[in-house]
Amino acid sequence: MELGARMGAFAGWDMPIRYGDGQIAEHLAVRSTAGAFDVSHMGQIETSGAQAAELLAHLCTNDVAAIPIGGAQYGLLLNEDGGVLDDVINYRLEADRFLTVTNAANHAADFDWFRAHRDGFDAEVTDRAGDYAMIAVQGPLAREIVQAVASAPLPERMTVGTRTINGAEALVAATGYTGEDGVEILLAPDDAPAVWNVLVRRGAKPAGLAARDTLRTEACYHLYGNDLSADRGPIEAGLGWACRRGGGYIGAEAVEAARADPPPQKLVPFVVLDRGAARPGDQVIGGGVVTSGTFSPSLEQGIGLAYLPLETAVPGTEFEIDVRGKTRRARVEKRPLLKV
């Protein structure tokens, strides 16, 4: 709050929505230099033991067994019907120890889900959400800024390792949610303010959740609760690539059935061709719905993600959205909407 932050409630957390200069300035800083996000609301679950990999592979759609030690991988938790319970990142810290980063609103349910399915596996699951604060530093200068206060070279993209950051022990993961290069730093909550301050002093602009949302939308990253829900499966969400072949995870049968006989809609990125932005919940004329929609500070037009009928879910196809009673033209694009 010393930074002129505008706070808001989210999943029981008081979150920085934006800081003093506004969300457009924050967004553009991440695209041109670097921004720092306090994402301590994200949850963490540790899975350990001789069969940790087997348990996670049972719970997650992606190929957990193939993650090398020090590797990171995106994946989904599904229910038996193939509906998405959460999207997560799995870090393999050791051969038999993983850390799963969850979405704040789903974390408690995810942890219950892990525990409920642990029987029969020689593995422990531990709620680590209270043990970690999390700072994401993102942008073309992010690595340089963090490297200057790091004990050793930072991990390569999609890998993770233990480093000392400004004297504090931290788990540093070369992952993010903006489309930019950068790292996410997981560290003890008591150590976080000093690390935050040194990163900001070195040029990372404090950025809030509002900028994080416009950045991830330009990068076409899904937001759980908007683009993903228990009512939709990975295939229609365009996440078939994160579902391993051969099954063996909860919901696999539904995923394979959807691969063989695609659902009637598919999630695609779009740009608004008229003035104004479409918003989540806006209906697509002729069928379909906008699930993410915002003004893009980089493209200076409305952008978003929408579930469209398969026949129109093709890049280049124009369609219309009912935006608060006005018809707005839009066009399906390839992902990502912004190439960085």
Add this chain to the structure above:
Amino acid sequence: MASQASYPEELLYHREHDWARIEGDTATFGITWHAQDSLGEVVFFEPPAVGTTVTQDQPYTEVESVKAVSDVIAPLSGEVVEVNEALGKAPEAINDDPYGAGWMVKVRISDPDQAQALLERDAYVALIS
């Protein structure tokens, strides 16, 4: 964005976060510092056409920020006689100078007594704090 909250004494305020500056039989409308701060950076503003009739407590246009669209409520009834065309190209004036360059429309007011339903500065500040 204008970083300091301000609510000029000489204006009247509508509880939906709009202001009116009454000068004779015309009034200038805009949104308050609180409204623009809640919206965040305004990216689109399309004023109503000159000649449009606006009705007290009813929306007369929309203002769109990065994160949301919001109705703009008329503090008084009347006919639009002038619109701030500059906001079409530079809607950020609504954030930077909500009571000056960020004005939205001028209206010939049809019922001056309606002003009695509006709030004085202190009452509006109490409402939002």
